[in-house]
Amino acid sequence: MAQLTIRPLNATIGAEITGVDFRKPVDAAMREALSKALSDHLALVFPDQSLTPAEYLEAASVFGPPMRQHYSQYNMPDFPNIGVIHHRDGQLPAEGWHTDHTNRECPPAATILYGVEVPASGGETSVANMRVAYRALPDDERTRLDGLRTVNSLDRGRRDVRDEDMEKFGKPVVHPMVRTHPVHRSRALYFHPTKTMHIEGMTPEDSKNYIDGLVSRTIRPEIVYTHTWRKGDIFVIDDRATMHRAHGDYDRSQSRILWRIIVEGDRPELRAV
Numbered sequence: 001m002a003q004l005t006i007r008p009l010n011a012t013i014g015a016e017i018t019g020v021d022f023r024k025p026v027d028a029a030m031r032e033a034l035s036k037a038l039s040d041h042l043a044l045v046f047p048d049q050s051l052t053p054a055e056y057l058e059a060a061s062v063f064g065p066p067m068r069q070h071y072s073q074y075n076m077p078d079f080p081n082i083g084v085i086h087h088r089d090g091q092l093p094a095e096g097w098h099t100d101h102t103n104r105e106c107p108p109a110a111t112i113l114y115g116v117e118v119p120a121s122g123g124e125t126s127v128a129n130m131r132v133a134y135r136a137l138p139d140d141e142r143t144r145l146d147g148l149r150t151v152n153s154l155d156r157g158r159r160d161v162r163d164e165d166m167e168k169f170g171k172p173v174v175h176p177m178v179r180t181h182p183v184h185r186s187r188a189l190y191f192h193p194t195k196t197m198h199i200e201g202m203t204p205e206d207s208k209n210y211i212d213g214l215v216s217r218t219i220r221p222e223i224v225y226t227h228t229w230r231k232g233d234i235f236v237i238d239d240r241a242t243m244h245r246a247h248g249d250y251d252r253s254q255s256r257i258l259w260r261i262i263v264e265g266d267r268p269e270l271r272a273v
């Protein structure tokens with residue numbers, strides 16, 4: 001196995017990893033080391049990668065089998081498991097905190113982004129450690145959250161959903177609001193504010209108010225890593241214990257193109273301690 005160097009990016013989340021060239025095959029020992037690094041640090045940066053779409057799919061599969069993304073109009077025609085995030089292509093930056101594709105029975109284990117074109121400044125991606133967010137809550141609220149479940153579908157209020165995607169991915173799916181990480185075995189808050197139709201037993205309005213309050217109370221600067229993009233960065237986000245958001249504060253005459261792959265994960269569950 002090549003020598004990995006893992007450098008934490010702040011006290012609670014994020015690590016930069018050097019010593020990996022994703023153009024070369026990744027052996028079983030390296031896969032396991034990267035899986036552990038992801039579950040420990042929750043956001044991994046691999047700088048200076050230079051990959052074709054086929055090589056990028058191979059690289060991403062180190063973290064799990066790539067899975068199809070909804071909003072299929074943004075998927076790369078020849079490589080439909082790569083979504084192209086390009087805000088000049090009619091897409092709006094996802095600026096609200098969320099975790100990806102909670103409308104799937106088995107949502108992704110990880111979201112992987114590759115910086116193809118990046119603006120001179122701004123346009124960062126932030127990731128929050130929802131494991132620490134959960135631990136910081138008072139005991140009685142943690143106990144309450146352990147019993148809550150969200151009902152998820154495609155985002156409320158989006159107008160760019162194709163009928164075929166709504167048919168395939170729009171059916172309601174229920175997930176626990178606290179899930180146990182399958183590798184790390186710790187618990188984390190888990191929900192998507194705009195894919196949650198409601199929390200079971202609560203009205204949509206009460207659910208939205210509670211979730212919005214939870215986001216603003218728990219996501220403090222000390223649990224966030226904000227990634228400033230460099231061309232060639234691969235950024236891997238553990239979707240099982242984080243929330244993330246894009247920053248739209250860059251010069252829109254410049255391009256920001258990220259290739260996105262999501263990889264298969266487990267069905268979220270809360271395990272007994």
Ligand SMILES: [Fe+2]
Binds near residue numbers: 094098099100111244
């Ligand atoms: Fe996202």
